[in-house]
Amino acid sequence: MIAESFSVEKGDYLRAGEASTKMKNMLKKLGIGGSVLRRISVAAYEVEMNLVIHSLGGTLSIDLDGDYIWLVSEDIGPGIPDIESAMREGYSTADEIAQGMGFGAGMGIPNMKRNADVFEIESEPNKGTKIKMGFLMGGGKSE
Amino acid sequence: MKVNELSKLINAKNLHDIGLENEVKSGYTCDLLSWVMARGNEGCAWVTVQTHMNVVAVASLKEMACIILPDDITMEEAPLNKAKEEGVAVLSSPLSAYSICAKMAKAGLPSC
Numbered sequence: 001m002i003a004e005s006f007s008v009e010k011g012d013y014l015r016a017g018e019a020s021t022k023m024k025n026m027l028k029k030l031g032i033g034g035s036v037l038r039r040i041s042v043a044a045y046e047v048e049m050n051l052v053i054h055s056l057g058g059t060l061s062i063d064l065d066g067d068y069i070w071l072v073s074e075d076i077g078p079g080i081p082d083i084e085s086a087m088r089e090g091y092s093t094a095d096e097i098a099q100g101m102g103f104g105a106g107m108g109i110p111n112m113k114r115n116a117d118v119f120e121i122e123s124e125p126n127k128g129t130k131i132k133m134g135f136l137m138g139g140g141k142s143e
Numbered sequence: 144m145k146v147n148e149l150s151k152l153i154n155a156k157n158l159h160d161i162g163l164e165n166e167v168k169s170g171y172t173c174d175l176l177s178w179v180m181a182r183g184n185e186g187c188a189w190v191t192v193q194t195h196m197n198v199v200a201v202a203s204l205k206e207m208a209c210i211i212l213p214d215d216i217t218m219e220e221a222p223l224n225k226a227k228e229e230g231v232a233v234l235s236s237p238l239s240a241y242s243i244c245a246k247m248a249k250a251g252l253p254s255c
Contacts, residue, residue: 017200024204041204042180102193107177114181
């Protein structure tokens with residue numbers, strides 16, 4: 001089992017994307033490539049950006065376990081009040097700064113769900129959100 | 144088509160000299176990053192007016208061939224250095240996004 005975790009800070013747009021890029025490079029070195037690597041990269045980037053834009057900060061971790069690569073995001077709040085809406089394409093609560101940079105298309109969580117073979121989300125208002133995604137190493141979904 | 148051939152086709156300036164041999168397989172234009180994350184492909188030439196660090200992250204994670212900035216837009220040094228590090232070419236063209244896409248389509252590049 002190989003695991004690594006990265007901390008992601010609220011509003012840190014300059015470093016945003018760094019954790020996903022590091023994860024991608026790490027997986028590449030382990031010989032993971034092609035479609036599964038691209039799907040993980042998209043999901044990792046979207047979840048990292050969600051931490052930057054919406055959370056008060058959190059961690060992103062990756063874990064290789066048996067047939068799956070697990071990507072887990074855990075933050076310290078503020079939680080998603082309406083998960084059902086957040087799962088819908090086009091729904092966004094991103095602020096003006098984020099929108100001006102081209103975020104807030106309302107595709108974040110839908111993009112994660114589309115790319116992951118396993119997708120679980122738990123969120124509690126004023127506590128935090130945990131997203132767990134699994135990617136089947138030998139095959140899984142197509143892009 | 145290679146990036147340096149595409150660069151000539153759209154009268155672009157190469158903002159750094161890395162990635163010019165990348166193979167361009169398709170073209171796309173959009174300024175919403177998640178939209179591009181969902182629809183962009185590996186080998187894509189992506190036309191956007193966004194020039195910040197995250198544009199480079201998206202292009203690199205999707206293994207795109209190049210970023211094309213229309214209307215003579217340029218990119219600041221920090222994202223440019225990052226693009227260089229990641230092997231993503233960055234072109235700046237005097238043409239509009241519309242004209243760049245029209246030229247790419249005419250040259251036979253499909254949409255992502």
